[in-house]
Amino acid sequence: MTAENRRFLLPPIINRILTLLTEQGFAAYVVGGAVRDLLLGKIPGDFDVATSARPESVISILEPAGFTVVGELGQNFGVVVVHRDAQTVEIATFRGEAYGGDAHKPEQVWYCDDLEADLSRRDFTVNAMALDQSGNVYDYHGGRQDLQQKILRTVGDAPARYQEDALRMYRACRFVGQLGFDYVQRHGAGPAFGQPQTPYYLPQSYSFPVSRSAGLSLERVRTELDKLLLGKWAGKGLMLLLATGLAAGRCRVREQGTYREIDVLPELEHLAGLPQNQRFHCYDVWEHTLAAVDKSxxxxxxxxxxxxxxxxxxxxxxxxxxxxxxxxxxxxxxxxxxxxxxxxxxxxxxxxxxxxxxxxxxxxxxxxxxxxxxxxxxxxxxxxxxxxxxxxxxxxxxxxxxxxxxxxxxxxxxxxxxxxxxxxxxxxxxxxxxxxxxxxxxxxHTKDLAISGHDVLALLEDKSKIRDAMRYLLQRVQSTNLPNERSALEEAVRGWQKRH
Known part of the structure; x- marks a missing residue:
């Protein structure tokens, strides 16, 4: 834990929630991505709060203070969603988790009173930090050092964390694409991947338990893919997606009450290392694709x-x-x-x-x-x-x-x-x-013309010819031999009418 001397400016609603909870004797912290972004000097998109208070205590403390409870995600998750002043905040009780057969959801969830235990269940070290109202950062897994070194790694053993929750594999690629960090893990390192001396070259590739992704819903996978593609360093995240075999993974859709597996992006696999005409191209097809994405x-x-x-x-x-x-x-x-x-x-x-x-x-x-x-x-x-x-x-x-x-x-x-x-x-x-x-x-379309159908109708003696007249004007303007100007269009209608 390191003191930050109130370096961070928290939104008033977050300060209010932290104050209300701590005044009642509960521990309360900002956690997750907001802490990461604040340490990076960015403005967080949202703020999540973790607390030792149980959901019923959170509700009993915040409702009298003017907060509206808009969602309670159940005793299995211990998350209360509150709303005030057009802002929504998720407040989660400290908890532990155990995973079973499901590819994403924990099989067991229990409350705990320990911040360190709560942070230990999170996905990556840079997301496993907490911040109190005094500006103290709580970091039990080296997240601040990883931020400084621009490294993304899991809390604990990567293959085990991915076996627990397969969505973390896609989140790894997404965070690489959003943060531009280098992904590392202790176990499962493979050979280099990509063209040496290019921005996307990976001196090591890593093995992900890709088959585990088949239990993920398409909606969750698609959300991560979209966030990855919109990242500032999307090419880097996409390189990890392909190098780990995750692009060739599968997910599932629900149809008429049953699940069906579908491919994610196996069509991309053959592009890696695929040569191009060096007269025009400086990359193979895959790394050209990544560079084009990043330049757009x-x-x-x-x-x-x-x-x-x-x-x-x-x-x-x-x-x-x-x-x-x-x-x-x-x-x-x-x-x-x-x-x-x-x-x-x-x-x-x-x-x-x-x-x-x-x-x-x-x-x-x-x-x-x-x-x-x-x-x-x-x-x-x-x-x-x-x-x-x-x-x-x-x-x-x-x-x-x-x-x-x-x-x-x-x-x-x-x-x-x-x-x-x-x-x-x-x-x-x-x-x-x-x-x-x-x-x-x-x-x-005729509605793009600088004259309306009503005005053309007024110029026609035979009103039944309005559609033909409008189509004539559109074709003339599209052929660029008639300017899309009202006076020119009126004159064209008069000339057309004489011939028809």
């Missing part, structure tokens, strides 16, 4: 698209050698899109999300030729997308192209081109041109 905005659709954008490379029918004898994967984007749809549907992402990611994957190669062909080809492409039925209006299409530009630039930046300032500037200029055209020159 932290938006889930973009990150998933980049994780899967080259997933078909190296497969039979896709991988060939060009005339120089270098690897070539012509057409991989189409097959990668097919595989992305299968993967994301299997993982039960919402259909609109799946459709957007599939669209991004299928189009990620479209920009590169246009660095040479320029705006004319660009206009033809935008026109086909606007008329293709993938988007309900120009706003949706523009948003999709903003994501596609991000995918293109991240993909490009993860090759030799990323070190070419002039070439990257050309890529960004192309992206800007695409978005400007999408916003200003390419309506998707």
């Amino acid at each position: 905005p932290r938006q889930l659709a973009i990150r998933w698209a980049l994780l899967l954008h080259d997933v078909a490379k190296g497969l039979p029918g896709i991988r060939r050698l060009n005339k120089e004898g270098q690897p070539s994967d012509h057409g991989h984007e189409a097959e990668s899109a097919v595989m992305a749809e299968v993967i994301l549907s299997r993982l039960r992402y919402p259909a609109p999300f799946v459709q957007r990611v599939v669209w991004l994957v299928s189009r990620h190669m479209r920009f590169a030729p246009m660095l040479v062909t320029g705006e004319r080809t660009l206009l033809r492409w935008l026109r086909s997308e606007a008329a293709g039925g993938n988007f309900k209006d120009s706003h949706e299409m523009t948003a999709a192209f903003e994501q596609l530009v991000a995918v293109f630039l991240a993909d490009m930046g993860a090759t030799h081109a990323g070190k070419n300032t002039e070439l990257m500037a050309e890529g960004r200029a192309l992206g800007t041109a695409v978005l400007e055209l999408a916003r200003s020159k390419m309506p998707v």
